[in-house]
Amino acid sequence: MELTIERLSKQYGSKIAVDRLSSTMHAGVYGLLGANGAGKTTLMRMLCGILTPTSGEVKLNGANNIELGEEYRDVLGYLPQDFGYYPNFTALEFLLYMSSLKGLTKAEALRKSAALIEKVGLADCAKKKVKTFSGGMKQRLGIAQAMLNDPKILILDEPTAGLDPKERVRFRNMLADFAKDRIVILSTHIVSDVEYISDEILLMKKGCLISRGTAERLTAQVQGKVFECTMPQKQADELSQSCIIANLHHVGDNVLVRLITDKQPPQGALEAAPTLEDLYLYCFSDEERGAL
Amino acid sequence: MTDFEEKLALYKLEKYDKDAVQNAVDSANKLLLADSANKLLLADSAKKPRPRFILTQISFVTKKMWLLQGALLLFACGAMLLFMREEWLVKRILPLASIAAPLVILINITDFVRAYNVGSIELELATKFSLQKAAAAKLIIFGCSDAVFLAALSAFAAASTKAGVLCVLLYCLVPFNFMCCGCLLLLRKVKAESFAFSSAMLACGLCAVVFSLNLNIEMYKGAYTVFWLAAFFITSAEICRQMYRAFKSLQSVPYKW
Numbered sequence: 001m002e003l004t005i006e007r008l009s010k011q012y013g014s015k016i017a018v019d020r021l022s023s024t025m026h027a028g029v030y031g032l033l034g035a036n037g038a039g040k041t042t043l044m045r046m047l048c049g050i051l052t053p054t055s056g057e058v059k060l061n062g063a064n065n066i067e068l069g070e071e072y073r074d075v076l077g078y079l080p081q082d083f084g085y086y087p088n089f090t091a092l093e094f095l096l097y098m099s100s101l102k103g104l105t106k107a108e109a110l111r112k113s114a115a116l117i118e119k120v121g122l123a124d125c126a127k128k129k130v131k132t133f134s135g136g137m138k139q140r141l142g143i144a145q146a147m148l149n150d151p152k153i154l155i156l157d158e159p160t161a162g163l164d165p166k167e168r169v170r171f172r173n174m175l176a177d178f179a180k181d182r183i184v185i186l187s188t189h190i191v192s193d194v195e196y197i198s199d200e201i202l203l204m205k206k207g208c209l210i211s212r213g214t215a216e217r218l219t220a221q222v223q224g225k226v227f228e229c230t231m232p233q234k235q236a237d238e239l240s241q242s243c244i245i246a247n248l249h250h251v252g253d254n255v256l257v258r259l260i261t262d263k264q265p266p267q268g269a270l271e272a273a274p275t276l277e278d279l280y281l282y283c284f285s286d287e288e289r290g291a292l
Numbered sequence: 293m294t295d296f297e298e299k300l301a302l303y304k305l306e307k308y309d310k311d312a313v314q315n316a317v318d319s320a321n322k323l324l325l326a327d328s329a330n331k332l333l334l335a336d337s338a339k340k341p342r343p344r345f346i347l348t349q350i351s352f353v354t355k356k357m358w359l360l361q362g363a364l365l366l367f368a369c370g371a372m373l374l375f376m377r378e379e380w381l382v383k384r385i386l387p388l389a390s391i392a393a394p395l396v397i398l399i400n401i402t403d404f405v406r407a408y409n410v411g412s413i414e415l416e417l418a419t420k421f422s423l424q425k426a427a428a429a430k431l432i433i434f435g436c437s438d439a440v441f442l443a444a445l446s447a448f449a450a451a452s453t454k455a456g457v458l459c460v461l462l463y464c465l466v467p468f469n470f471m472c473c474g475c476l477l478l479l480r481k482v483k484a485e486s487f488a489f490s491s492a493m494l495a496c497g498l499c500a501v502v503f504s505l506n507l508n509i510e511m512y513k514g515a516y517t518v519f520w521l522a523a524f525f526i527t528s529a530e531i532c533r534q535m536y537r538a539f540k541s542l543q544s545v546p547y548k549w
């Protein structure tokens with residue numbers, strides 16, 4: 001199976017949300033990393049066929065996704081970022097409703113709903129109304145509905161938002177089992193999720209794909225730019241004006257600083273092994289500052 | 293003979309297959325046809341036959357809805373049986389039928405409106421079957437069940453009053469149509485959470501109007517049939533118009549992003 005994105009663009013008036021993005025995906029887990037407003041959600045909506053691109057195409061095995069229509073959506077599972085739900089439905093009723101839209105028969109719907117509710121840890125709340133659920137529980141329900149039709153392409157927009165660390169680990173393990181022979185695309189701000197489960201990571205900035213590769217290959221881009229050193233608080237404050245501060249940790253009167261810089265580091269700084277988070281900060285720190 | 297000539301003499305030319313080119317063309321044609329046939333098959337299988345899709349959707353309609361419809365029919369017919377015993381109450385049978393007809397829509401609404409929430413549209417746009425298709429299927433299902441309900445109600449009322457079945461059907465369909473028009477209008481104008489309550493109020497209002505009109509005017513007499521027919525045609529046209537606008541409003545949602 002091959003999902004091809006060919007020079008995909010989406011423009012709203014003068015604002016370009018996605019700018020001539022091209023990529024080819026085969027079975028595996030793809031992590032989409034980018035700051036707020038990078039165009040990740042817009043891209044995902046175009047991949048799902050919800051949004052019509054301004055130009056370019058999304059193709060599944062050579063056929064345009066919008067032209068395929070039902071055939072494409074039959075193999076698609078989607079969890080949007082703002083997961084709307086029906087407050088008066090119970091969890092089971094909601095999954096049955098989504099099953100009817102996904103083309104399952106009643107018998108299949110009952111069987112799969114029960115199995116998925118068990119898998120996402122909502123078995124005790126299956127007959128409770130969704131409006132009584134916490135954010136994490138709603139998110140788990142959303143993940144369950146995305147998997148109802150056993151999709152070949154699973155698109156998850158911020159799937160771990162609202163999940164505690166235990167739930168995130170559970171989700172990662174579930175996704176790892178699920179991702180065999182399937183294309184899974186997930187966007188998240190939680191770098192560690194993407195780092196551990198993605199076969200390939202795509203970095204998006206201002207609507208463009210700026211880099212892609214394995215976590216190791218990407219973090220190599222910031223090799224030799226990450227340092228750690230201990231310094232007085234005042235010096236750390238001054239340094240933050242010229243460098244990216246990845247972490248601050250107070251040690252007595254001093255501060256242990258982890259910094260990312262292209263320039264000469266302060267005296268006494270030791271080179272540290274870069275992480276994906278360092279790469280994220282290196283690539284997107286200017287956008288984060290702009291947002292603040 | 294030179295070396296070259298000897299080698300040339302020893303060289304054996306492979307037999308030329310006259311049919312090779314034609315065979316290659318035929319094989320390519322077969323492959324192309326097979327590929328096209330596969331694509332057509334895929335396209336056909338992707339489009340589930342409508343009756344099968346509707347049958348699948350029937351299984352997802354809640355049992356509560358079917359039970360309520362059955363209960364309403366039994367209640368209406370039971371009341372008619374009681375009215376038949378007292379001759380002066382027989383003329384109340386037809387208004388009872390007119391009042392019961394809109395109530396059946398109220399039962400449908402409790403099932404239909406549970407899934408009508410614009411906030412969840414993004415999720416539903418990525419499913420195999422569109423929201424419009426599922427909504428249309430449900431309306432067809434409810435329409436058919438309501439048609440059966442009205443036919444049974446009309447037949448019972450006609451037998452009770454010895455009136456013509458078609459006339460009785462008309463007395464049921466006009467308030468039914470008014471209720472449909474009102475609900476379709478509310479669907480576009482009112483928030484999803486208030487829709488069921490608003491529809492219930494509409495049903496109560498309509499029943500009150502039918503009841504109060506009947507107290508003053510014997511509107512089930514033959515002289516008023518023309519008015520009933522006019523009301524039927526006008527409300528039917530209005531239903532078509534409202535349904536078109538309701539579906540159009542569903543289609544325009546994706547462009548909000």
